[in-house]
Amino acid sequence: MPLQQAPLSRRTFLAHAAAAGLGVTLTRRAFAAATTPADPHTWALLSDTHIAADRARVARGVNLTEHLTDVVRDVLARPRRPAGLFIDGDLALNTGEEGDYAVLTELLLPVRGAGIPITLALGNHDHRARCWAGLPGERRHEAAAGERQAAVVRGERANWFVLDSLDRTNSTPGVLGAEQLAWLGRALDAHADRPALVMVHHNPNTGGNKNGLTDTDALLAVLRPRRHVQAHFYGHSHRWQIDRDESGIHLVNLPAVAYPFAADQPSGWVEATVLPAGLRLELRARDSRHPGHAQARELAWRT
Numbered sequence: 001m002p003l004q005q006a007p008l009s010r011r012t013f014l015a016h017a018a019a020a021g022l023g024v025t026l027t028r029r030a031f032a033a034a035t036t037p038a039d040p041h042t043w044a045l046l047s048d049t050h051i052a053a054d055r056a057r058v059a060r061g062v063n064l065t066e067h068l069t070d071v072v073r074d075v076l077a078r079p080r081r082p083a084g085l086f087i088d089g090d091l092a093l094n095t096g097e098e099g100d101y102a103v104l105t106e107l108l109l110p111v112r113g114a115g116i117p118i119t120l121a122l123g124n125h126d127h128r129a130r131c132w133a134g135l136p137g138e139r140r141h142e143a144a145a146g147e148r149q150a151a152v153v154r155g156e157r158a159n160w161f162v163l164d165s166l167d168r169t170n171s172t173p174g175v176l177g178a179e180q181l182a183w184l185g186r187a188l189d190a191h192a193d194r195p196a197l198v199m200v201h202h203n204p205n206t207g208g209n210k211n212g213l214t215d216t217d218a219l220l221a222v223l224r225p226r227r228h229v230q231a232h233f234y235g236h237s238h239r240w241q242i243d244r245d246e247s248g249i250h251l252v253n254l255p256a257v258a259y260p261f262a263a264d265q266p267s268g269w270v271e272a273t274v275l276p277a278g279l280r281l282e283l284r285a286r287d288s289r290h291p292g293h294a295q296a297r298e299l300a301w302r303t
């Protein structure tokens, strides 16, 4: 079963918000967003939040709680309420402690209060069992792919396939494994009626890079022949970059919510709108002075 957090009723949200000490401004913004019409084609894509149990924690000059709070505020201020929000792994700072996930849950409350469902992927700084323990109210249902937290999120124009590439906590490379890849093949075949968008924390290992997904070739062997697979999203490298695989699949590197590794890279999130024959991706940089902020790219589906 995937890591998902459902929207909250107004009453439950208010109770949780009070317990978490959520400010009036964010509470009001969640209520305002809840009355904004939901757009079934728009999705909020986040990655690498690196949240710590200590809300004052600063890493690489960045207050981690502040960055996610700013991103949540921006998501809720958009003119269209997204159909769902994803975080593509590295939810936690370093070693995936229960307290990290408890704070993450609190920081995401306004999203759920606004009626937006959340799907979480795991990265190399997460810990599977402690993530489950730290997310209150979440229960483990039967696993889709063994221990792996894989999910299918259905959309009107495209479906999302969220995978779990966590290998060893706090060790950089990732792996999907044969069992999860077999599940992915079956899940893609069962949902071949519309375009498929695949989300993995680790970047493809290409060009001699060994710090990404160690079974990249096996993943591509599943994705390439299935012509409805249109895009592969990943985080891990804390970069905003779009490439194209030789088979025409779009490779989208999501920026980190936390800190970029390179000075010219933004932190922030990406607003994705699924079009009838492609995808519109708009960078929402946390610093609106970043030259890429509010710039959109349109990607056409491969034929």
Ligand SMILES: [Zn+2]
Residues within 6 Å of the ligand: 048, 050, 090, 123, 236, 237, 238, 256
């Ligand atoms: Zn990261």
